[in-house]
Amino acid sequence: MQELVAVVIDGIIYSAWLFIAAVGLTLIYGVMKIINVTHGSFYALGAYAAASITGALLAHGMPPMLSYAVLLGSALLVAIVVGPLIERGILRFMYVKDEVVILLITYALFLILEDVIKLIWGVDPYYISEPYGLLGSFDVADLTYPTYNLILVGVAIVCGAGLAWTLTKTRTGKLLVAVIHDTEVSRAMGINVDRFYVVTFTFGSLLAAIGGAFTAPTVSVVPGLGVEVIVLSFAVVVIGGLGSLPGAALGAVIVGLVRSATIHYLPQAELFVIYFVMAMVLAFRPRGLFSIAEARKI
Amino acid sequence: MTSDRTPRILGAILVVLLAAGPFVPQWAIFLITIALAKGLVVLGLLILLRCGLVSFGQALYYCIGAYTAGMLGRLFEVDGVLTLMLAGMVVAAVTAYVLGFLLARYRGIFFGLLSLAVSMILYGLLVKSETLGSSDGFNVLPSTLFGIRPADEWVRYAVLVVASVVAFVAALLVHRYLKTPLGSLAPAIKDNEIRVEYMGASARYAIHVNYVIAAALAGLGGGLAATTVGHIDPEMAYWTTSGEFIFITILAGTGSVIAPFLGALIFGIIQTVAFDISPNTWQMVLGGALLAVIVFLPTGLWSLFRRRRAT
Numbered sequence: 344m345q346e347l348v349a350v351v352i353d354g355i356i357y358s359a360w361l362f363i364a365a366v367g368l369t370l371i372y373g374v375m376k377i378i379n380v381t382h383g384s385f386y387a388l389g390a391y392a393a394a395s396i397t398g399a400l401l402a403h404g405m406p407p408m409l410s411y412a413v414l415l416g417s418a419l420l421v422a423i424v425v426g427p428l429i430e431r432g433i434l435r436f437m438y439v440k441d442e443v444v445i446l447l448i449t450y451a452l453f454l455i456l457e458d459v460i461k462l463i464w465g466v467d468p469y470y471i472s473e474p475y476g477l478l479g480s481f482d483v484a485d486l487t488y489p490t491y492n493l494i495l496v497g498v499a500i501v502c503g504a505g506l507a508w509t510l511t512k513t514r515t516g517k518l519l520v521a522v523i524h525d526t527e528v529s530r531a532m533g534i535n536v537d538r539f540y541v542v543t544f545t546f547g548s549l550l551a552a553i554g555g556a557f558t559a560p561t562v563s564v565v566p567g568l569g570v571e572v573i574v575l576s577f578a579v580v581v582i583g584g585l586g587s588l589p590g591a592a593l594g595a596v597i598v599g600l601v602r603s604a605t606i607h608y609l610p611q612a613e614l615f616v617i618y619f620v621m622a623m624v625l626a627f628r629p630r631g632l633f634s635i636a637e638a639r640k641i
Numbered sequence: 642m643t644s645d646r647t648p649r650i651l652g653a654i655l656v657v658l659l660a661a662g663p664f665v666p667q668w669a670i671f672l673i674t675i676a677l678a679k680g681l682v683v684l685g686l687l688i689l690l691r692c693g694l695v696s697f698g699q700a701l702y703y704c705i706g707a708y709t710a711g712m713l714g715r716l717f718e719v720d721g722v723l724t725l726m727l728a729g730m731v732v733a734a735v736t737a738y739v740l741g742f743l744l745a746r747y748r749g750i751f752f753g754l755l756s757l758a759v760s761m762i763l764y765g766l767l768v769k770s771e772t773l774g775s776s777d778g779f780n781v782l783p784s785t786l787f788g789i790r791p792a793d794e795w796v797r798y799a800v801l802v803v804a805s806v807v808a809f810v811a812a813l814l815v816h817r818y819l820k821t822p823l824g825s826l827a828p829a830i831k832d833n834e835i836r837v838e839y840m841g842a843s844a845r846y847a848i849h850v851n852y853v854i855a856a857a858l859a860g861l862g863g864g865l866a867a868t869t870v871g872h873i874d875p876e877m878a879y880w881t882t883s884g885e886f887i888f889i890t891i892l893a894g895t896g897s898v899i900a901p902f903l904g905a906l907i908f909g910i911i912q913t914v915a916f917d918i919s920p921n922t923w924q925m926v927l928g929g930a931l932l933a934v935i936v937f938l939p940t941g942l943w944s945l946f947r948r949r950r951a952t
Contacts, residue, residue, distance in 0.1 A: 378750060433932075440935075442750050443695045447891060448935055450884055454928030461921045574761055574880050581754055614765030622758040626743055629751045 348484045350607050351600070356492045358599025359499035360558065365576035366502060366591045367550030373586030374523055374543040376442060380449040381429060382551045382576060383569030384456035388425060389552030390559040390568055391460055392417040394469035397559075401473055410474045411494065414559070418552035425456075426545030435540065453573075461566055468563040475560040491560065498557055502550060503592055510588065519543070578621040584631020593632060647816050650899060655809045662798045670797040674869045676909045677804040679889060680902035681862035684815055685855030686890040687901055691819075692848055693831030694748070698756030699886050701763055702733040702856040704878035706863025708767070709733075711873045714782035722784040722803045726864035733860025737853045745849040748834075760878050767875035778874025781867050797869075804865050811858060812898040818854070819898070823847055888927065892934050894941015904942065 364386060371379045396417045397410050405413070429452060437448050478490035510516040522529045522539050530536050555568070562568075579598050583590025598617055605612045624632060662670060682703050689696055706729030713719040713728055740759060747755055768776050783790070784800060791799045818824040826847045829837050834844045867873045876882065885908075893904025911930060915923035938944055 443753065444935060446750070446753070447695075447887065448932065450888075451928040451931035451935070454924040454931070458922045458925035458928075466921065570881060574757070577754065577757065578761075581758075585750075611769040612765075614768055615762055616765075618758050618761035618765055622755060622762060625747075625751065625755040625758060629747065629755075 345484055345486065346607055349486055350604050352483060352486070352488065353606070354596075354600035354603035356488075356495060356599075357603055358595045359492075359496040360554070361575065361579050361599055362499045362592055362595035363495070363502055363550060363557065364554035364572050365579040365595060366506065366588070367547035367554075368576045369580045369583070369586055369588065369591040370506065370550070371544060371547035372580070373588075374519065375438075375540055376445075377434070377449065378442070378446045378577075378585075379544075379547070380446065380453045380573055381456060382548070383571075383573035384453050384460070385421065385425070385548040385551035385569075386555035386558075386572045387460055387569035388421045388456070389418045389555030390562075390564045391464045391469065391555075392421045392552070393556035393559040394471050394564040395464060396420075397474065398469065398471045401471070407473050407477050410471075410477070414474065414556045415553065418549060418556040421552045422545050422549035426548040427541050429548075430541050430544040434544070435537070453569075457566070457569075466566055468565045469559075470563050471560050473560070495557060498553065499595075502553070503588070506588060575617070578617050581621055581631060582624045584628075584633040587631060587633040590631050590633035647897060647899065648813060651809055651812055651816075654899070654902075655805055658805045659802060662801050667794075667797055670801050671869065672909050672913060673906065674797070674801050674804050675866065676906040677801075677808045677902060678862040678865040678869060679886065679908070680905040681808060681811060681865065682859040682886050683889045683893060683901035683905055684811060684898060685858035686886055687893075687895050687898070688815065688819070688824075688827065688851045689855050690890055690895050691827035691831065692851055694752050694848065695887060696756040696855070697753040697880065697883050697887065698758070698760030699855070699859050700878050700880070700882035701756070701760035702737060702859030703863040703866070703882065703886070704760070704763060704767070704873075704875070705733045705736055706730065706860030706865075707867035707873045707877050708773070708863075709860070710864040710867040711779060711781045715779065718782070720782045720785045722786055722800055722865075722868050723807070725784065725868055726803075726807060726861050729860040729864030729867070730857045731860070733863070734853050734857035737856030738849075741849040741852045744852060745845045757880055757883065760883060761880065764875050764878040767878060774874070776875055778872060778876075780872050781870075783871065784868040800865075800869055804869075807861065807865070808902060811861065812902070815854070815858075816898045823850060827851065888931055891931060892942060894938070894943035896940060896943035896946075900941060900943040907942070 367385075368379060368382045371377055371382075393414045397413045400413055401407065401410065433452065434445070434448070437445055440448075475489060475491045478494075480487045480489050481493075482488075508516075510519065518529070518534050519539055521532070522534060522536055526536055551572075554572070575598075579594040580591055581594070582597055583592070583594030597620065601616050601620060602613060605616045658673070665673075682699060685702075686696060686699055706726075709729040709732040710725035713725055719725065719728075744752060744755060744759075767773060773779060783796065785791075786799045786803065790796075819827070826837060826842055826844070829840075829842075830844045830847060837844045837847075863877065866877075889901065889904045889908045892908060893900035908927075911926060912923060915926040934941065
């Protein structure tokens with residue numbers, strides 16, 4: 344019984360992390376039809392920015408409780424500086440190209456950004472464990488969990504709910520749905536499609552950076568951090584269906600629970616199961632579990 | 642119409658490689674052999690790319706080839722270079738034949754993602770299998786040539802000889818295959834699959850065959866890489882390895898069967914030189930090169946040769 348509780352709680356925490364890391368990918372694909380490999384770079388950039396800025400501020404006597412705001416601020420900084428740079432500077436000239444070619448372009452950008460990170464932050468690891476230990480821990484059925492994990496779950500819920508609300512309830516969201524369905528007609532109707540693209544790309548990247556920033560306190564931030572996140576978020580997004588917001592949530596929950604169950608019961612299969620589920624979903628429902636016979640929406 | 646010069650150029654390259662081999666330093670032989678191994682994988686990707694398919698999981702077959710070679714040495718003490726390469730090729734081809742029934746139905750981004758998923762499955766299995774050394778992998782036996790173990794300073798050259806001959810034969814066969822009716826369906830499938838079906842040809846069958854050929858070549862390359870490097874690890878199946886192969890494919894272009902080997906060699910040189918000069922920015926150089934090729938030479942470096950010949 345206790346093990347089952349542990350599986351579920353671990354699964355939820357992992358799902359929350361996966362959702363934050365992956366939802367930006369599905370947003371960008373849904374709107375721009377780009378499978379964005381630089382997503383992993385933004386994750387790593389977010390982690391590095393958060394680790395170095397928070398570390399520096401803490402060393403200068405910032406009250407530790409403020410560090411959560413700084414984590415968020417670092418992610419915002421990364422996304423606002425680098426996001427528009429990549430979209431306006433490079434990607435916008437590439438939209439005429441094939442989906443697969445754009446993927447390769449983002450792969451090239453990912454290679455470049457990997458080294459940009461090394462040039463800025465060097466190759467030594469960064470640690471900021473203060474925000475992780477600060478909140479103490481809580482007990483569930485005799486198991487102790489760091490309270491920090493609740494922040495992850497909270498961030499995931501806020502991101503998901505916020506996105507869903509923006510897309511369905513606001514004017515911007517409705518305009519965005521129009522852009523998704525038909526770029527040309529939207530343009531003709533006077534929607535500034537270019538602006539939507541910049542904002543979507545920046546916002547999607549922001550989500551990746553947030554994922555990195557809030558993971559930074561739990562790991563040592565080292566080069567190559569974003570490499571694994573890329574395939575993992577591909578798996579999550581593909582399972583739910585590319586470009587589907589509820590799909591990303593479902594994918595994250597499935598991968599999260601499956602992974603935590605295998606870690607507890609069959610640790611050798613930990614990595615195998617994630618990609619096995621991904622392959623199975625692609626084999627039987629290539630457009631993801633959330634594909635329904637209607638026009639794509641996010 | 643000009644006569645087909647490709648076989649002659651291939652033959653000339655082979656002769657140059659074999660003749661120059663004893664005079665170039667060991668590290669250069671290593672660089673060339675690895676380029677031949679990667680070139681073989683990329684030759685397979687070239688066939689797929691001609692069909693308009695980009696596999697983000699070709700590392701699967703590369704890794705299968707390498708592990709087959711490694712396991713044969715480990716379990717049965719087989720150490721002939723050629724045997725190991727061919728064994729890797731056969732295992733990879735059989736795997737691809739089975740998986741092909743599924744993958745041949747996919748196009749575009751979904752083909753890429755599914756092949757990625759399958760290669761990551763193998764990675765996940767290998768990383769967690771302690772008998773195979775988990776993420777560290779294991780060392781491969783020093784190889785022999787037809788039962789003879791050459792003197793230490795000649796081992797690399799001996800492997801190079803085998804690799805060059807195998808690559809020569811493979812390139813020649815692929816070159817001829819691309820001119821057969823089945824082989825020449827590839828660009829037609831890329832352009833318009835429905836028309837291919839109207840003509841009475843089966844696109845799915847053609848893709849399946851091409852997929853198996855590509856996997857066989859990747860297995861061959863993997864077996865060669867295993868014996869050349871002398872060490873294998875699960876990283877060979879990771880998505881970054883597949884990314885590297887696609888990188889070379891795009892760099893080289895699909896214009897000729899020589900292009901993959903040239904691309905792999907240029908890739909190896911860029912990697913070595915850039916890494917030597919500045920270890921922290923070599924990926925940036927590679928990324929920049931890829932971006933430049935996609936933007937300015939959409940059909941790859943090979944198109945440079947084309948243009949010169951046309952004028």
